[in-house]
Amino acid sequence: MVRRVKVCVIGAGRAGEVHALNLVKRITIAELVAIVDTDLALAKQLSEKVGGVNCYRTLSEALKNKEIEAVFITTPTFTHSQLTIEAAEAGVHVFCEKPMALSLEEADKMISVAKKNNVKLQIGFMRRFDPEIRKVKSLIVDGVIGRPVLVKSLTRGPGLPPRWALDPKTGIGMIAEVSSHDFDSVRWLMGSEPKTVYSEADALINPDFKKEYETYHDVYVSIIRFENNGIGVVDGGCPVGYGYDARLEILGTEGLIIVGDVKGGSLMLCKSDKKAVTETFPSWRNRFSEGYIGEAESFLRAIIEDKNPEVTGEDGRKALEIVLAALESMRTNRPVTLPLR
Numbered sequence: 581m582v583r584r585v586k587v588c589v590i591g592a593g594r595a596g597e598v599h600a601l602n603l604v605k606r607i608t609i610a611e612l613v614a615i616v617d618t619d620l621a622l623a624k625q626l627s628e629k630v631g632g633v634n635c636y637r638t639l640s641e642a643l644k645n646k647e648i649e650a651v652f653i654t655t656p657t658f659t660h661s662q663l664t665i666e667a668a669e670a671g672v673h674v675f676c677e678k679p680m681a682l683s684l685e686e687a688d689k690m691i692s693v694a695k696k697n698n699v700k701l702q703i704g705f706m707r708r709f710d711p712e713i714r715k716v717k718s719l720i721v722d723g724v725i726g727r728p729v730l731v732k733s734l735t736r737g738p739g740l741p742p743r744w745a746l747d748p749k750t751g752i753g754m755i756a757e758v759s760s761h762d763f764d765s766v767r768w769l770m771g772s773e774p775k776t777v778y779s780e781a782d783a784l785i786n787p788d789f790k791k792e793y794e795t796y797h798d799v800y801v802s803i804i805r806f807e808n809n810g811i812g813v814v815d816g817g818c819p820v821g822y823g824y825d826a827r828l829e830i831l832g833t834e835g836l837i838i839v840g841d842v843k844g845g846s847l848m849l850c851k852s853d854k855k856a857v858t859e860t861f862p863s864w865r866n867r868f869s870e871g872y873i874g875e876a877e878s879f880l881r882a883i884i885e886d887k888n889p890e891v892t893g894e895d896g897r898k899a900l901e902i903v904l905a906a907l908e909s910m911r912t913n914r915p916v917t918l919p920l921r
């Protein structure tokens with residue numbers, strides 16, 4: 581019989597819905613048994629979409645249900661640390677969405693509590709499970725393009741992240757929300773640790789937002805220098821309206837790999853007026869649909885087979901450290917040296 585891990589999703593918002601639907605409809609080694617949201621009505625709405633599971637307002641209430649073996653934390657970033665610690669201390673494995681936390685202190689605590697309680701901790705970098713990006717990694721590891729010397733990654737989103745992510749009281753801004761993935765990808769594909777980060781950023785699309793949130797930025801570029809001397813470039817911009825756009829380019833000493841496309845498929849309509857029309861990806865949900873399934877399956881397999889998750893708390897911490905360095909560089913207009921103190 582297939583071993584199915586009993587899972588609770590915490591947070592019935594955008595990311596929670598993606599994970600809950602995958603866990604129920606696409607993943608055979610999971611059994612979704614509970615949904616938690618401080619807004620119980622949202623938990624119940626999502627529960628209806630997945631065929632009905634127990635709903636709770638808090639993780640503490642849910643954890644009274646002793647059958648829960650793992651949680652998927654899909655709540656705003658400022659709650660990740662506290663929820664991870666609570667779950668880990670109850671002996672429950674944790675999949676936590678990116679960005680891992682708001683500070684390195686929080687990330688360190690999450691890692692140490694998970695270790696102490698012998699539970700798995702995986703961070704939601706689903707791009708590592710995207711079939712094309714996975715292939716890129718194996719091409720690099722096999723030496724097909726020689727040594728990677730320049731890794732570029734960009735993300736542009738059609739709309740704005742939720743307000744809690746933009747408000748400096750509850751989030752660390754657009755670059756953390758949108759580009760944590762890019763920082764993780766660049767580090768992973770470069771296969772080296774970052775040593776300096778320099779960033780330029782501004783509110784060029786919605787300058788008025790700066791009146792509300794002093795740290796608001798919506799267009800940015802970061803240049804990362806790695807210990808192997810390779811260079812990473814991450815850029816982002818939101819909202820761009822035209823679609824969800826995630827692309828990567830890896831220059832090696834013996835070749836180039838380009839992955840991702842603005843086009844959401846190969847269909848293109850060409851009419852006699854000589855204009856071509858094509859679709860873009862409407863959302864991250866579509867662009868990385870396989871990645872979300874792959875990361876959840878990988879996490880559950882790590883639990884079933886008692887092995888280390890493919891994306892660890894340390895990976896989440898590293899991406900967070902680059903984000904924090906990028907933010908410091910934006911503030912100071914200078915390159916920032918890692919590790920951060």
Ligand SMILES: NC(=O)c1ccc[n+]([C@@H]2O[C@H](COP(=O)([O-])OP(=O)(O)OC[C@H]3O[C@@H](n4cnc5c(N)ncnc54)[C@H](O)[C@@H]3O)[C@@H](O)[C@H]2O)c1
Pocket residue numbers: 590591592593594595596616617618619622637638639653654655656657659677678679704705706742757864
């Ligand atoms: N990997 C990805 O591509 C991806 C995509 C979107 C969001 N995310 C991440 O997922 C997380 C959630 O983002 P979102 O856009 O889904 O947010 P959201 O605002 O749409 O949903 C968050 C939900 O969490 C609930 N909530 C808040 N505090 C809670 C608590 N303490 N306990 C239980 N429920 C609580 C809220 O009521 C809300 O329903 C963020 O870390 C975000 O960065 C990742």
